[in-house]
Amino acid sequence: MKKLAWLAMFGFCFSVGTAIAADDVVLDSDVAKVGSELAAEVNAEQISVEQAEEMGLNRAETYEISSTVSVENLELQIAEKLKESIMPYYSIEFNDPTSDDNNYRAIVTEYFSKVE
Secondary structure, three states, X not given: OHXXXXXXXXXXXXXXXXXXXXXXXXXXXXXXXXXXXXXXXXXXXXXXXXXXHHHOOEEEEEEEEEEOOOHHHHXXXXXXXXXXXXXXXXXXEEEOOEOOEOOEEEEEEEEEOOOO
């Protein structure tokens, strides 16, 4: 799916899902715009799950966000939730919609620094 391509473009971590070629609804240029808007709106730094492990960060909260509207709507919901957070780091795992379920879903995990 093109969704996988745009997720990989941002370096997001995503879970493995079923790819359906007929769902090519997300354009790369839209993805770049959404990603830059998210980065501009959120004070926390986006990292991968692997980076969080390497840095020894502690997991603060994990939650799922979904949208039936669009990828852009999903990104707006993520930004709104992250704006409320005081955690310095976050990661996002996107789940591919299947043919039975066309919802856009993301699992967001927030992290705080290693406690010494």
